Amino acid sequence: MSTLSAPPEAPAEEARVAPFSHRASCGLVTLEPFDPDPFAVPLRRWLSHPASSSWGMVGVSCDDVRRYVAGVVADPHQDAWLGRIDGEPMFFVETYDPSRVLLSEVHDAEPGDVGMHLLVAPAPPPDRRVPGLTSAIMAAVVRFVFDRLDARRIVVEPDVDNVRIAAKNDEVGFRVLGDVDLPGKRARLSVLTRDDAAAAHLAPEPMGWAHRHLVAKSLSEFSHERMIAPHDEGDGWWSLTVAGSAAAPGDATRASSDRPVVVYRFRARRHELEHWVVDEPSVRREIYGEPAELDALELVTELQADLGLPDELMATYLEELSSTLASAAAKRLRGGPTAEQLTTADFQTIEGAMTEGHPAFVAANGRIGFGLDEFRAYAPEAAAPIRLIWLAARRTHTHLALGAGLDEQTLLGAELGGPALAAFAATLAAKGLDPAEYHYLPVHPWQWQHRIAITFAADVARRDLVLLGEGDDEHQAQQSIRTLANRSHPERAYVKTALAIQNMGFLRGLSPAYMRPTPAINDWVAELVAGDGTLQEARFRILRERASIGYTGDAYHRTATPSPHRKMIAALWRESPVPMVAPGERLATMAALLHRDGAGDALASALVRASGVPATEWVRSYLHAYLRPIVHCLRAHDLAFMPHGENLILVLEGSVPTAVFMKDVGEEVALLASRDVPAAVERIVHPVSDREKGLAVFTDVFDGVFRYLAAILDDDGVLPAREFWRLVGECVDRHADEHPWLGGALDLRVDRFDHSCLNRLQLRDTRQMVDLADQSSSLIYAGTLANPIAR
Structure with missing residues (x-):
């Protein structure tokens, strides 16, 4: 084993056996030391392919390959690695010390330089190809060389004429040092640092795509919320004329006071609920009649007056938009599984493959506070392993709330295990502290690094908070970025932590005061659900937040005026759905139904095709599992959830949704009529009129989910939108027919409903969209929408 891959004192053979694994968009990528028996056979096939001619080994025999690899492995300055995806051999890697080899x-090698060669198996037939596969492999290999081989820089030397490899190198951020002569070729010497790799998505191609995508989404959603009104030019074409920025970008010949005429032209289809599907490739921008680059930030500045965006909040919104652009570019560069592959993928692979964020919000991935390395480590799309940081929090300053039948020792024993608890107690005892005086509190590693260790330094110094270290389990960020699923023990609870980054109009903290009644609220809702026959027949379940x-104990809780600093140190434990599914059932976030892969193929359409059942039956099953319980809770119990895609987990049987789990109950459930409830549950009682009550279905389900899904199925030729909405009406009518005693309850077949707008909320106040204690008063309306299931 080369010293590139292990410390000099490590036994060489022992170091070679530890494989590297990384969950990438294409699946589980692993690298292991290359064993010529039996892998010389596939490697010979890969090397003999015309696409691998740059290796100079076309026509070699298996014995030639064995001898070649044996020579590499025998050299203390080189290594050979086999790469697999989901267990299948897919690529070959060589690493070497460029100061000693080739x-x-x-090359003026520097300490920590590692040379690298990569050979990917020849592409399969077009119908079996995975978009972005080579990019995903390249990114995983780069991560392997940096993380496992502890490289400071990666060095490559492709042939100067190898345009394809040059493009891949540029894609991950390699910088060209110059051309050099090597045996048999003129090579382009290039290097990659960790900083180069972290910023690879900030290149013209991925960022250009991200601008186009976000401009198209902005035109769609701002039109839907009636902040702009495109002009119908006929034949599916639309135009929007606006006054541009004070001077056209890069145009020094015009006075700075000029307000150029900017015109956007694009093709679009309009669906029910005034939903615009903008054809992204068609979007054009003109300034003074001349073609101009699409720029999502410029679009917002051009539309500032139409959007009602206050001057003092403009920069904050543009920063969230910039972060969303960078996130979109990174996802584009990363690639991902195809929609067809996701139809059989596991729960967390689907979770990590999502690309869009919230379907309605334009600035949907703000994450202000994350740096490049932290995007890579903590963003949901990275699907990277995260270990929670554990603190001991002095009991006299800490509140622990537990659900019915749960005690602290049972909770911690199930979530941490005996050895971890013993280690925590030993850490406290070694500091002369009594473990009995502390609760154990999980925090996000970013929160510890950037907030607790700095903003709460005094609390740590007086040992009201004590650092215990990392937990043993690896977690994965969910689409709700501060919620982490346990990958090491999927049966263990989700952990939701305070994460004080600015994201989508909120600082993502957690209030200890707001969290205090959460287990009691969850128990009350769970009891209601369990005792309702209609909900049980629909297999509607909630994931309880059990603790x-x-x-x-900090100074911020003693100030006269509340501040976000009071929401920095809190967490909750939510049940995992994994132990609750039966054999043959799979889980998927409901957000996946609105997902399109890199080729534009929709997962919802792929699921319908994979199910083998007619689209009408697939949609009926989905509506029975999702819409029927939401309608029933509202009409029978005046109970409203926040049922958007990230808050629902689908149960799939044969690719058909047959049941759902509702989550995020404590923060977002509401009783919309006066009812006698236990004191701990009173916080969720918010009586409203029937007109506003209906928005729990009209806005949150019809406008927030169905307008997208209906358009996807229609545009893909899977199910006409009018048929989709007919099935929605059928589901609502069937519920009314089967519950005649609710005849005087809320009517969901009215002609129109109030058009409640989400982007308008964020644009009004980019720091906090709504007051969680009184969300009703925060709503912004733009007239009414025609109800697609009106009588």
Whole structure:
């Protein structure tokens, strides 16, 4: 084993056996030391392919390959690695010390330089190809060389004429040092640092795509919310004329006071609920009649007056938009599984493959506070392993709330295990502290690094908060970025932590005071659900938040005016759905139904095709599992959830949705009529009129989910939108027919309903869209929408 891959004192053979694994968009990528028996056979096939001619080994025999690899492995300055995807051999990697091998005469090697060669198996037939596969492999290999081989820089030397490899190298951020002569070729010497790799998505091609995508989404959603009104030019074409920025970008010949005429032209289809599907490739921008680059930030500045965006909040919104652009570009560069592959993927692979964020919000991936490395480590799309940081929090300053029948020792024993608890107690005892005086509190590693260790330094110094270290389990960020699923033990609870980044109009903290009644609220809702026959028949279940914890001993809790600093140190534990599914059932976030892969193929359409059942039956099953319980809770119990895609987990049987789990109950459930409830549950009682009550279905389900899904199925030729909405009406009518005693309850077949707008909320106040304690008063309306299931 080369010293590139292990410390000099490590036994060589022992170091070679530890494989590397990384969950990428294409699946589980692993690298292991290359064993010529039996892998010389596929490697010979890969090397003999015309696409691998740059390796100079076309026509070699298996014995030639064995001898070649044996020579590499025998050299203390080189190594050979086999790469697999989901267990299948897919690529070959060589690593070497460029100060000793190949480049010693032409490269001024620096400590930590590692040379690298990559060979990917020849592409399969077009119908079996995975978009972005080579990019995903390249990114995983780069991560392997940096993380496992502890490289400071990666060095490559492709042939100067190898345009394809040059493009891949540029894609991940390699910088060209110059051309050098090597045996048999003129090579382009290039290097990659960790900073180069982290910023690879900030290149013209991925960012250009991200601008186009976000401009198209902006035109769609701002039109839907009636902040702009495109002009119908006929034959599916639309135009929008606006006054541009004070001077056209890069145009120094015009006075700065000029307000150029900017015109956007695009093709679009309009669906029910005034939903615009903008054809992204068709979007054009003109300034002074001349073609101009699409720029999502410029679009917002051009539309500032139409959007009602206050001057003092403009920069904050543009920053969230910039972060959303960067996130979109990174996802584009990463690639991902195809929609067809996702039809059989596991729960967390689907979760990590999502690309859009919230379907309605334009600035949907703000994450202000994350740096490049933290995007890579903590963003949901990275699907990277995260280990929670554990603190001991002094009991006198900490509140722990537990659900019915749960005690602290049972909770911690199930979530941490005996060895971890013993280690935590030993850490406290070694500091002369009594473990009995502390609760154990999980925090996000970003929160510890950037907030607790800095903003709460005094609390740590006086040992009201004590760092215990990383937990043993690896977690994965969910689409709700501060919620983490346990990958090491999927049966263990989700952990939701305070994460004080600015994201989609909120600082994502957790209030200890707000969390205090959460377990009691969840128990009350769970009891209601369990005792309702209609909900049980629909297999509607909630994932209870069984425990919450919050620290309040800091100075910020003693100030006269509340501040976001009071929401920095809190967490809750939510049930995992994994132990609750039966054999043959799979889980998927409901957000996946609105997902399109890199080729534009929709997962919802792929699921319908994979199910083998007619589209009408597939939609009926989905509506029975999702819409029927939401309607029933509202009409029978005046109970409203926040049922958007990230808050629902689908149960799939044969690719058909047959049941759902509702989550995020404590923060977002509401009783919309006066009812006698236990004192701990009173927080969720918010009586409203029937007109506003209906928005729990009209806005949150029809406008927030169905307008997208109906358009996807229609545009893909799977199910006409009018048929989709007919099935929605059928589901609502069937519920009314089967519950005649609710005849005086809310009517969901009215002609029109109030058009409640989400982007308008964020644009009004980019720091906090709504007051969680009084969300009703925060709503912004733009007239009414025609109800697609009106009588």
